[in-house]
Amino acid sequence: xxxxxxxxxxxxxxxxxxxxxxxxxxxxxxxxxxxxxxxxxxxxxxxxxxxxxxxxxxxxxxxxxxxxxxxxxxxxxxxxxxxxxxxxxxxxxxxxxxxxxxxxxxxxxxxxxxxxxxxxxxxxxxxxxxxxxxxxxxxxxxxxxxxxxxxxxxxxxxxxxxxxxxxxxxxxxxxxxxxxxxxxxxxxxxxxxxxxxxxxxxxxxxxxxxxxxxxxxxxxxxxxxxxxxxxxxxxxxxxxxxxxxxxxxxxxxxxxxxxxxxxxxxxxxxxxxxxxxxxxxxxxxxxxxxxxxxxxxxxxxxxxxxxxxxxxxxxxxxxxxxxxxxxxxxxxxxxxxxxxxxxxxxxxxxxxxxxxxxxxxxxxxxxxxxxxxxxxxxxxxxxxxxxxx
Ligand code: SF4
Ligand code: SF4
Numbered sequence: 001x002x003x004x005x006x007x008x009x010x011x012x013x014x015x016x017x018x019x020x021x022x023x024x025x026x027x028x029x030x031x032x033x034x035x036x037x038x039x040x041x042x043x044x045x046x047x048x049x050x051x052x053x054x055x056x057x058x059x060x061x062x063x064x065x066x067x068x069x070x071x072x073x074x075x076x077x078x079x080x081x082x083x084x085x086x087x088x089x090x091x092x093x094x095x096x097x098x099x100x101x102x103x104x105x106x107x108x109x110x111x112x113x114x115x116x117x118x119x120x121x122x123x124x125x126x127x128x129x130x131x132x133x134x135x136x137x138x139x140x141x142x143x144x145x146x147x148x149x150x151x152x153x154x155x156x157x158x159x160x161x162x163x164x165x166x167x168x169x170x171x172x173x174x175x176x177x178x179x180x181x182x183x184x185x186x187x188x189x190x191x192x193x194x195x196x197x198x199x200x201x202x203x204x205x206x207x208x209x210x211x212x213x214x215x216x217x218x219x220x221x222x223x224x225x226x227x228x229x230x231x232x233x234x235x236x237x238x239x240x241x242x243x244x245x246x247x248x249x250x251x252x253x254x255x256x257x258x259x260x261x262x263x264x265x266x267x268x269x270x271x272x273x274x275x276x277x278x279x280x281x282x283x284x285x286x287x288x289x290x291x292x293x294x295x296x297x298x299x300x301x302x303x304x305x306x307x308x309x310x311x312x313x314x315x316x317x318x319x320x321x322x323x324x325x326x327x328x329x330x331x332x333x334x335x336x337x338x339x340x341x342x343x344x345x346x347x348x349x350x351x352x353x354x355x356x357x358x359x360x361x362x363x364x365x366x367x368x369x370x371x372x373x374x375x376x377x378x379x380x381x382x383x384x385x386x387x388x389x
Contacts, residue, residue: 001286003389006286006288009286009287010197010225010288013225014152014196016128017128017151017152020099020101024101027321028317028321032317032320036363036367040360041359041362041364043321045098045354046354047100047101047322048101048321048322048323049095049100049102049103049322049323049325049350050104050105050322050323050325050335051088051091051103051325052106052107052324052326053082053107053115054079054082054107054108054112055079055082055106055107056079056107056111057106057107057108058108058134058136058137059108059134060170061134061167061168062167062205062207063167063203063205063232063263064260065233065257065260065336073256081327082327083327083328084114085113085118087329087345091325092122093125095127095350095351096125096127099126099127100127100128101127101128101129102122102128102129103129103132104119104130104131105131105132107327108134108136109131109132110131110133110136110137110138110141111137115131116144116148116150119144119149119150120147120149123148123150123151128151129148129149129150130150130153130154131145131153132156133153133154134155134156134173135155135177136173136176136180137180138179138180138183138184139179139183142180142183143187145187145196146187146188146193146196150195150196151195151196151197152196152197152199153184153198154199154228155177155180155199155222155224156201156203157177157201157215157218157219157222158205158208159202159207159208159211159214159215159218160174160211160214160218163207163211163214164177166207178221178222181222181223182222184198185198197226198222198223198225199224199225199226199227199228200218200219200222200226200227201229201230202215202227202230203229203230203232204232205232206268206269209269209273210269212273212276212277212280213280215227216280216283219287224287225287226287226290227287227288228290229290229291229292230291231303232263232265232304232377233377233378233379234261234262234263234265234377235258235261235262236262236263237262239373240259240261240262240374243258243337243374244256246369247339247372251362253339253340254339255337257336257338257339258337261337261374261377265304266305273300278297280389283389289388289389290387290388290389291389292379292382292386292387293313293381293382293385294385299311307377308376310371310381311382312385313384313385314371315367315371316378316380316381317383318333318380318381319334319363319380320363321383322380324338326338329344329346330343331344331354333362333363334378334380335379336378337378340358340362341358342354
């Protein structure tokens with residue numbers, strides 16, 4: 001099946017999700033460029049509102065850069081302070097008019113009590129809703145996934161059972177996600193529903209380089225609708241310190257988020273990664289497989305050794321189309337490096353913050369100064385660089 005027909009098949013399962021994705025692509029490719037060049041730091045309302053419901057997580061994965069309970073210098077409030085369901089509903093009311101994608105993640109979002117109340121509320125207000133989960137609690141909430149009207153369930157899987165459990169540092173993690181997905185599928189079938197689309201997402205990590213192809217069979221076993229891979233996001237100690245200096249100079253911000261992403265990527269066994277990517281390209285399955293960013297064979301070495309290499313990306317369009325809301329209501333432009341805070345939802349409306357003085361200053365400074373020293377390994381730099389197979 002050609003990539004075009006695979007896309008069509010996926011769109012049939014959830015047309016509103018497909019329509020939304022087309023809108024996001026148009027925004028990133030066309031109107032965000034216009035905003036970047038012409039609007040002096042202002043932007044049209046965000047197309048993606050990504051909510052980190054909680055910083056708590058029930059896993060401790062090898063590749064995770066987020067702070068964990070007990071980490072030095074991380075205050076307890078980082079995990080305890082989060083907006084209530086009613087506060088999040090008020091945010092949904094603020095954004096419903098322009099129908100963005102409402103993307104729920106964490107930490108682990110299923111830990112947040114009331115998540116499915118929010119999903120149902122957002123659906124009733126016409127939003128497209130996604131949850132990105134490690135699926136440890138999925139079996140428990142399988143009914144709610146279906147009843148809430150969720151559009152898109154993204155489940156992180158790193159490889160076959162032993163590899164996944166090893167990367168996730170949790171024996172039994174794979175079995176739990178398998179049972180969770182099976183339960184969701186069973187309820188879906190009983191009610192004859194096409195939603196939610198279930199997407200398997202794997203982060204490419206040195207411990208699974210040699211096993212990526214096996215994720216195709218895993219996705220088939222799970223009845224997944226697509227398989228997405230992300231290259232590893234990481235930085236170096238030197239690069240992190242440069243970022244810290246730039247953030248201090250440009251914005252007076254003490255930027256520390258990079259510390260969890262320090263990874264020594266030189267000398268990785270890239271031949272096994274090349275082989276795996278090559279076999280993915282020649283896959284014969286009838287569901288889409290995507291890789292982001294797509295790095296050609298001859299540039300893979302550079303991606304993993306040269307933190308200036310951006311595969312041609314020169315500016316960050318995401319800060320004109322996506323916004324990230326933290327558990328305590330802080331609003332930030334950057335998903336994994338939430339050091340710059342443009343405002344707080346307990347004090348101001350999201351749209352006021354989105355085009356407020358601080359957000360505009362961030363966009364203007366990035367335009368003037370160029371990318372930040374950590375941008376080259378941030379997922380949002382590569383929104384337009386996705387290989388679809
Ligand atoms: S499930 Fe996600 S947030 Fe939790 S430890 Fe793993 S990578 Fe980090
Ligand atoms: S690419 Fe840079 S500016 Fe854009 S979201 Fe990522 S860290 Fe922020």
